[in-house]
Amino acid sequence: MKVITAIIVSLIFFNTSISFACTGITLKSEDGGIIVARTVEWALSDAQHNKVLIVPRNKSFTALTPEGNNGMKWNGKFGFVSLTAYGQPYGPDGLNEEGLYVGVYYLPGFAEYAIYDKSKASKSLSVGDFMQWMLSSFKSVDEIIANIDKVIVVSVKNEEFGGAELPFHFKIADQSGNSKILEIVNKGEIKIYEPYMGVITNSPTYDWHIINQRNYLGLSILPNSSQSFGTYELQPTGGGSGLIGLPGDFTPPSRFIRAAAFTASCRPLSTSTEAVFESFRILDNFNIPIGAQVPKGHLPDDIVSATQITTSSDLKNKVFYYHTMWNRQVRKIDLNAIDFSKVKEQMIDDDENKSNSVKEININ
Secondary structure, eight states: OOOHHHHHHHHHHHHSSSSSOOOOOEEETTTSOOOEEEEOOOTSSSOOOOEEEEEEEOEEEEEOOOBSSOEEEEOOOOOOEEEEETBBBSSSEETTTSSSEEEEEEEETOOOOOOOGGGGGGGOOOHHHHHHHHHHHSHHHHHHHHHGOOOEEEOOOOOGGTTTTEEEEEEEOOOTSOEEEEEEEETTEEEEOOOBBBBSSSSOOHHHHHHHHGGTTTTTTOOOEEETTTTTEOOOOOOTGGGTOOSSSHHHHHHHHHHHHHTOOOOOOHHHHHHHHHHHHHGGGGGOOOGGGGGGGGGOSSOOOEEEEEEETTTTTTTTEEEEOOOSSSEEEEEGGGTTTOOOOOOTTTTOOOOOOOOOOOOO
């Protein structure tokens, strides 16, 4: 019995201490703005998602394969900014100078890349290279879809991520509002989905989430009406009664339903900037306190939150916004202000002090 108990406890710890619970949404504004926003969680340790990579135009790339640095080669047409992870040159989010967005989301148990064939090394690339290939090579979603059969995404172990495989699916979007979900399953089969309300989370696969959405067709922002039962007349206890039944836990299916509900009920937004800050407000509902996912005896000592960074990309105006677990002040990178033909590749860390910016109000 003690052995069984120990196994159960270890499984509970494994499932709660490793949190890859990212949530993505899309908002549109009345001035034609397209805002793609998301949270990023990584509860293994501080993944250094706050470090932003600036990549110049015309960079030469060589992709990784299981054999090493012998994969596909290409020259980038466009410059871009990208979140990173563990100091690697790729991460959860990226936006290029043409307003193309690429986001990666964890898909454990379902993502399955192609089996590596050394005779096809010149077409093969890792999942991180795949992200950089899209950002550096294309300015629209349609262009990516038209060229996606020219590459083969293979599994490449990265010791910086604990040597594990990196099972991801992708959300891509451009300033026209066109967007797709890309999933690589069944040893390399690429499946393409239309995003539902612009929402994406994690496992299972995207088609499952759409089916699960049918279980919540009765949700409404309208309040429940009072009802009489004999001598009793019962009324809602407060606002929000129409959303009773909205799941509140942090599992991917529940976050998907919640994100879709908040996106569908979003108020009209006049400008892109207004939509950016509305995206941050919506995603505040998905901030995960680290203690809600990890037992107290096993809390990581190098992160203060499971939600390590929240980003919002303005595709029309080509501006990348973010705030982090270390500093909730919103920062922005205006890609229009960067000369990608001259800028040097560099990593920006605006969280060096790891301290929230606080403004003191002086009272005379």
